[in-house]
Amino acid sequence: MKKLINSPDTVVTDALRGLAAAHPSLEVDVENRVISLAGGPRQGKVGLVSGGGSGHEPLHGGYVGYGMLDAAAPGEVYTSPVPDQILLATQRADAGAGVLHIVKNYTGDVLNFRMAAELAEDEDIRVVSVVTNDDAAVEDSTYTAGRRGVGGTVFVEKIAGAAAEGGADLDAVAAVATRVNERTRSFAIALHAGTVPAAGKPGFALEENEVELGVGIHGEPGRERGSMAPMNELIAYALDVIHADLPVSGNLLVMLNGQGATPLIELYGAFAEATAWIEGHGATVARSLVGNYITSLDQSGFSVTLTQLDDELLRLWDAPVSTPALRWGR
Amino acid sequence: MGFDTETAVAWIDTAATVVKADEARLTALDAAIGDGDHGANLVRGLTAAVAGIAEKEPSTPGEVLVVAGRGIVAKTGGASGPLYGSALRRAGKALGDTTDADAVQLGAALEAMLTAIVELGSAAEGDKTMVDALGPAVRAFNDLAADGASLPAAALAAADAAEAGLAATIPLQARKGRASYLGPRSVGHEDPGAASTALLLRALAEVTA
Numbered sequence: 001m002k003k004l005i006n007s008p009d010t011v012v013t014d015a016l017r018g019l020a021a022a023h024p025s026l027e028v029d030v031e032n033r034v035i036s037l038a039g040g041p042r043q044g045k046v047g048l049v050s051g052g053g054s055g056h057e058p059l060h061g062g063y064v065g066y067g068m069l070d071a072a073a074p075g076e077v078y079t080s081p082v083p084d085q086i087l088l089a090t091q092r093a094d095a096g097a098g099v100l101h102i103v104k105n106y107t108g109d110v111l112n113f114r115m116a117a118e119l120a121e122d123e124d125i126r127v128v129s130v131v132t133n134d135d136a137a138v139e140d141s142t143y144t145a146g147r148r149g150v151g152g153t154v155f156v157e158k159i160a161g162a163a164a165e166g167g168a169d170l171d172a173v174a175a176v177a178t179r180v181n182e183r184t185r186s187f188a189i190a191l192h193a194g195t196v197p198a199a200g201k202p203g204f205a206l207e208e209n210e211v212e213l214g215v216g217i218h219g220e221p222g223r224e225r226g227s228m229a230p231m232n233e234l235i236a237y238a239l240d241v242i243h244a245d246l247p248v249s250g251n252l253l254v255m256l257n258g259q260g261a262t263p264l265i266e267l268y269g270a271f272a273e274a275t276a277w278i279e280g281h282g283a284t285v286a287r288s289l290v291g292n293y294i295t296s297l298d299q300s301g302f303s304v305t306l307t308q309l310d311d312e313l314l315r316l317w318d319a320p321v322s323t324p325a326l327r328w329g330r
Numbered sequence: 331m332g333f334d335t336e337t338a339v340a341w342i343d344t345a346a347t348v349v350k351a352d353e354a355r356l357t358a359l360d361a362a363i364g365d366g367d368h369g370a371n372l373v374r375g376l377t378a379a380v381a382g383i384a385e386k387e388p389s390t391p392g393e394v395l396v397v398a399g400r401g402i403v404a405k406t407g408g409a410s411g412p413l414y415g416s417a418l419r420r421a422g423k424a425l426g427d428t429t430d431a432d433a434v435q436l437g438a439a440l441e442a443m444l445t446a447i448v449e450l451g452s453a454a455e456g457d458k459t460m461v462d463a464l465g466p467a468v469r470a471f472n473d474l475a476a477d478g479a480s481l482p483a484a485a486l487a488a489a490d491a492a493e494a495g496l497a498a499t500i501p502l503q504a505r506k507g508r509a510s511y512l513g514p515r516s517v518g519h520e521d522p523g524a525a526s527t528a529l530l531l532r533a534l535a536e537v538t539a
Contacts, residue, residue, distance in 0.1 A: 083403050083412060107507070108409060114450055115403055115412035118419070145452070 001200045003298075008197035012054045012076060019061055023324050026064055027092075033085055035061040036071035036092040046164040046173045047071070047093030050102040050157055051086055052109050053078040055196070056217060058325035059154065059294045065323030066330060068161035069102075070095075077196055077297070078218045080108035086116035090125060098126035098170035102156055102177060104149030105133040128170055130177040132156055134184040134305065136245040137214025137222045150217050151257050151305035152184035154293050155317075158326060162319035180313060185246045186305040187238040188222070190215035194260060194299030203299075213237060217259075217296045217303075231266070235273040238304050239281075246308070248278060251286035253307040253317060260295035262302055267291065270302055278306075287317055293325065332481055333431040337537055338391035339383055342398045344533040346376035352529060359522040363509040367408060368522040375406030375414065390429050395422030395439070409507060410523060413447050413460065420446040433475035433484050437468070440488070444468045451506060458504040458516060460523035467492035467531050482538045489535035492528040499524045 005011050013030055020028035027038045041047050050060040051073030060072035070093035075081035090099050099120065103113045110131060117127040134152030160177035168176070190212040193202035203219035206212060211234065214222025226237070242248070256271040258264070271290045278285055286309055294303070309317070320329035331337070349356070350373050357369035382401035388394045395418045403415030424442035425431055431439065444464050453459040455466075470491035474484040497520070504516035507523065 082407060083415075111409050111412045111450060115416055118416060119400075119403070 001195055001197070003195070003197060005197055008200070011197050012074060015054070015057070016061075016074070019324070025322070026061075026324070028061075029088075032088055033074055033081065034071060034089045034092060035064050035074065036089065037064060037066075041070045041093055041095040043095050044097055045070075045095050046097045046168065046170045047090070047095055047099040048102065048157065048161050048164055048173075049073070049086070049089045049093045049099055050153070051075065051081045051089060051113075052104050052106070053080060053218070055194075055297045056294050058292070060157070062325035063154070063157050063161075063323050065321070065327075067165045067319060067321035068157055068323050068326065069093075070099075077198065080106070080112045083112050083115040083119060086113055087119045087123075090116060090120045090127060091123065094125045098128065100160060100164070100170060100173050100177060101127055101129040102153065102160065103129055103131045104153055105131045105146055106148065107145045110145070126170060128174040130156065130160075130174055130181065132181050134181060134186045135214075135216070136185045136187050136242050137216070138220075148216050148220070150188065151186040151255055151294050151303050152181055152307065154255065154289075155184055155253060155305065155307050156180045158321060159313055159316045161321070162316035165319065166316075176313075176316065180307060183246075183309075183313075184305060184307040185242040186303055187241045188215050188217070188259065188301060188303035189213055189226075189234050189238060190219070190259065190299055190301035191228070192261065192300040193219050194297035196297065211301070214241070215299075215301065217294060219296060219299060231270055232273045234302075235270055235304070236277060238302075239274065239277050242304070242306055243281065246306075248281050248283040248306060249308065251284050251309040251314065252278060253287045253309050253313075254278065254285050255289040255293060255303075255305040257289070257294055257303045257305065258292040259299040259301045259303065260292060261298040261300035264291065267302060274304055286314060331430075332433070333391050333436045333538065334429060335389060335391050335394060338394035340537040341534050342376070342379050342383060342394065344537050345530050346373075346380050348529050348533050349373055349376055349526060356522055356526055359520050359525055362519045363504065363512055363516045364522060365408075365508055368410060368526065371406045371408050371410060372414070372526055375402035375411055378402065378405035379418075390425070390427060391431055392422040392425030392428065392439075395419070395425065398422075409451070410460075410526070413451055413523075416446045416450050417443040433471075433479065433481040436481060437472040437475040437484065440468045440471055453506040456502065457506040458499050458502040458509060458521045458524075459506050460521070460527040462499045462502070462521060463492040463495040463524035463527035463531070466495040467527070482535070485531075485535040485538045489528070489532045492524075492531040496520055496524040496528045
C-alpha cells in the first residue's frame with residue numbers, strides 16, 4: 001500500500017486538521033470529530049446534520065456552510081459515527097427550530113443516528129430524520145437493509161439546506177428532503193477497488209478486463225461482474241438501470257461523479273455521453289455537477305445520479321450556497 | 331421485595347461481572363459469524379454503565395437503568411451499543427418514578443426494552459438476533475406476572491426462556507446484523523447478541539432471587 005498518510009490511525013484526524021486549516025468558515029472540533037459552521041447557525045433556522053463513515057470526501061464535512069449543512073459527524077473510515085458525536089453535532093446545529101438528520105441507509109448509520117435522535121429529544125431538541133436510499137443497483141431483499149444511500153445524498157443536503165435557509169420549518173424541510181430522495185436514482189460502476197488504509201490492501205479484486213456493475217460506495221458488490229467496455233457502453237448500462245427503475249423525463253439534475261481515482265478528463269467524456277443518452281430519451285439536463293462529490297477513497301470508476309426536478313426543487317438547487325465543495329450565487 | 335434501586339444497581343453490577351467472565355466466549359461466537367468485537371465492546375459498555383451509576387448515584391430503579399443505558403451508548407460502539415443502551419433507557423423510563431417496582435411494573439419495563447430493540451434494529455424473532463432471546467424471555471416473565479407470580483419466579487422463567495431462545499438460534503440463518511452478510515454460513519452457531527441477552531436475564535434472575 002502506497003498512500004499519502006502518516007499512519008492509518010491518524011488519517012481521519014489529519015484530514016480534519018487540514019480541513020480546519022483550509023476553511024476558516026468552519027469550526028472543526030478535531031477531538032470530538034464534529035465539523036460545524038464557525039459562529040454557529042443563524043437563530044431560528046432549522047439545523048441540518050449529516051454524517052457517516054469517512055473516506056467519501058467531500059461528503060459530508062465539505063458540505064457544511066451557508067445553504068447546506070450546519071454540522072457533520074465523520075466516523076472512522078467506512079465506519080458510522082457514534083451517538084455522542086452525532087448528538088454533539090446536533091447540539092451545534094440547533095438554533096431553536098429543530099434539526100434534520102440526513103442519514104445514508106446503512107445499518108450502522110441508521111442505528112447510531114436514531115440513538116442520537118433519542119438523546120437529542122432528551123435535551124429538548126426536536127429531530128426529524130430522512131434516510132436516503134437512491135442506489136438503484138441493489139434491490140430490497142431479506143438480507144439487506146433496503147437500498148443504499150449514495151450520490152442522491154448530496155442533492156438532498158443542498159436542496160433541503162436551501163429550504164432551511166429560506167425559512168421553512170422542520171417538517172417542511174424534511175418533506176423537501178424526502179421528495180428529493182424519492183425523485184432520485186443513482187448507479188455506480190467500479191474499474192478498480194479502493195484501499196482502506198487500516199486494511200492495507202484493495203477491498204475486492206477485479207481482473208484487468210472486469211468491472212463491478214452497481215458497486216457500492218464502500219466497494220460492496222453490485223449486481224454482477226461485467227466485462228470492461230468502452231465508456232459509452234458503461235454509461236448506457238448505468239442509465240438503462242436507472243431508467244428501468246424511474247423513467248427519465250422532464251428537467252433533470254444530473255451528477256457525473258468520480259469515485260476518487262478517476263481523472264476529470266474521463267468524467268467529462270462520460271458526462272458528454274450521459275447528456276447525449278438523456279437527450280436521446282427525451283429528457284433535459286437542466287443542471288449538472290461533474291467531479292468528485294461522493295468518493296470511495298481511491299476506488300476508480302464513476303456514479304451517475306439523476307433527480308427529476310420540479311419548479312420548486314430547481315429554485316432551491318439554484319439558491320446560493322457557500323461550502324468548501326459547493327459554492328455559487330453568494 | 332421488588333425491583334428497587336439497590337436491586338437495579340445489583341443487576342447492572344452483576345451483568346458487568348458475568349459478561350466480563352464470559353467475554354472470551356462472546357468474542358468467539360462473534361468471531362464465527364460477525365466481526366469478533368461483541369465481548370470486548372459489551373464489557374467496555376457495562377463498565378461505563380457501572381461507573382456512571384457510581385458517579386450519578388441515581389435514586390430510583392428507573393434512573394439507574396437510564397444512567398446505565400447512557401453509559402452503554404457512549405462506550406460500547408458497534409450495533410450492540412445503541413441497541414442495549416436504548417433498551418435500558420426505555421426500560422428505565424417505563425419504570426417512571428417508582429422506588430420499588432413489582433413484577434407487573436418490571437414486566438412492562440422489559441416489554442419496553444424489547445420494543446426498543448425491535449424498533450431500532452428492525453428485527454423480528456427468527457432473524458437470529460438478541461430478539462430471539464429477549465422475546466421469549468419477556469413473554470415468559472409477563473405470562474407469570476399476569477398470573478400473580480412473584481417477581482423472582484418471573485425473572486427465573488425469563489432467564490430460562492432466554493437460554494432456550496439462544497439455543498434455538500443455532501440452526502437459524504441470520505437475517506439481520508453483520509452475521510446476515512454470511513447468508514447460509516451463519517447456520518450452526520449461537521447468535522452472540524442472543525448470548526449476551528441471555529446473560530443479562532440470568533443476572534436479573536440472580537439479583538432478584
